[in-house]
Amino acid sequence: MTDTQLIEQCLNHERLAQKELYNRYKTAMYTLAYRMTNDFGLADEVLQDAFLQAFRYLHTFRQDSTFGAWLKTIVVRTAYKKIKSTVHFEDIEQHQQEQVDWGNHMDTDYLEQAIQALPTGYRSVFVLIEIEGYTHQETGEILGISTGTSKSQLYHAKKRLRSFLNSRGQRAKGEGSISSNES
Amino acid sequence: MNTELNKNILKQAITRLPEYQPPNEIWAAIDTNLDFKEKLDALPEYTPAVEVWEKINHQLLTKKTTAFSLKKWAIAATVLLCLSITFWWYIRPTTAPLQYAIENIDQQLFEVDWDEDESLFEEISAICQTKNYSCTIPEFQLLEKELQELNEAKSDLKQAINSFGKDIELISQLSEIELERTAVLKKMIATIMGIAQ
Structure with a gap:
């Protein structure tokens, strides 16, 4: 069954169709909620609130975009409301930008840890642009910041990630070498 | 200047990032909320x-x-x-514009000697006392009676003027009486003179 068919049934308040729609998008939306909030408890709340809003205002969905994109916007906005009080964006000067070199290999677990370790502002921009594919303009509109601020936040988020990954990589090598000596 | 090198490495790593499954309780909570909302919408209406x-x-x-x-x-x-x-x-009572007239009084009236002609009257009286025939005819006696009334009126007015001052109204009346007296006097003289001729 397509999303459109499911949506039609959801508009008739058919619970099974609602559950099916939930199941289709719950993982992607929950992951997004967690990456934005960095807190599973908040992610639970975000997911619940976002789906309830989606079902309540489903009649306003004009199908100009996919249902997933429409729902993702709701999740992002709901998540940002939860973390907004902890975010403080600052314009950071970028006169002499250093190059960020991602190397030839990246450990995914380290990257996940690095993302979780980012300050909320950096993390929000990085998640929205690099993971979810929003533009700087869209990100600026969602977060209420300028495009320039979005760009500078992303640049410094990447620098911080690279730095984190470098330190984690060196520590892992050290631990590895230590653990191999012990064995 | 490109600020990133080997960005594809980052993009590949991102695609491998883990996904997270929400707890089952979340759907249960959503289900309960939707059910509650539906029950609210389905509450009966009463006519x-x-x-x-x-x-x-x-x-x-x-x-x-x-x-x-x-x-x-x-x-x-x-x-x-x-x-x-x-x-x-x-x-409404018409509040007509105040009308007034200024009467210019001849100041000489206040200074007139109203007894100036009394000598003539005394001469007529003296003639009649000589048993003049003219004084016995009825016309002369009517004039004499008229003169007497005018004399009495004149006397009253003079008394009023003495009591209330030289009021213009009194002076005017006195002037009229004097003119009448003069007219009567002329008629009396004319009567005596006519008969005498």
Whole structure:
């Protein structure tokens, strides 16, 4: 069954169709909620609130975009409301930008840890642009910041990630070498 | 200048990032909320008794009647007020502009000697005392009687002038009496002279 068919049934308040729609998008939306909030408890709340809003205002969905994109916007906005009080964006000067070199290999677990370790502002921009594919303009509109601020936040988020990954990589090598000596 | 090298490495790593499964309780909570919302929407509606509308309708009519009465009274009061103003306008005491006249009094009247001609009257009297025939005829006696009345009037006026001062009205009357006396005197002289001729 397509999303459109499911949506039609959801508009008739058919619970099974609602559950099916939930199941289709719950993982992607929950992951997004967690990456934005960095807190599973908040992610639970975000997911619940976002789906309830989606079902309540489903009649306003004009199908100009996919249902997933429409729902993702709701999740992002709901998540940002939860973390907004902890975010403080600052314009950071970028006169002499250093190059960020991602190397030839990246450990995914380290990257996940690095993302979780980012300050909320950096993390929000990085998640929205690099993971979810929003533009700087869209990100600026969602977060209420300028495009320039979005760009500078992303640049410094990447620098911080690279730095984190470098330190984690060196520590892992050290631990590895230590653990191999012990064995 | 490109600020990133080997960005594809980052992009590949991002595609491998883990996904997270929400707890089952979340759907249960959503289900409960949706169910509650549906129950709220499905709450029964109750139709009021017919009498309720009848009461409302009655009150609306009462209010309408009251409103109409008030309007009617207001119009009546306005008409009455207009009529009253119109009536008052026509019967109001006309405040005609103050009229006055300045009477220029000949100051010489105040200075006249009203007894200046008394010597003539005394001469006529002296003639009649000589048993002049003219004085016995009825016309002369009428003139004599008229003169006597004028003399008495003159005497009263002179007394009033002495009591109240030289009032213009009194002076005018005195002047008229004097003219009449003079006219009577002329007639008396004419009578004596005519008969004598």
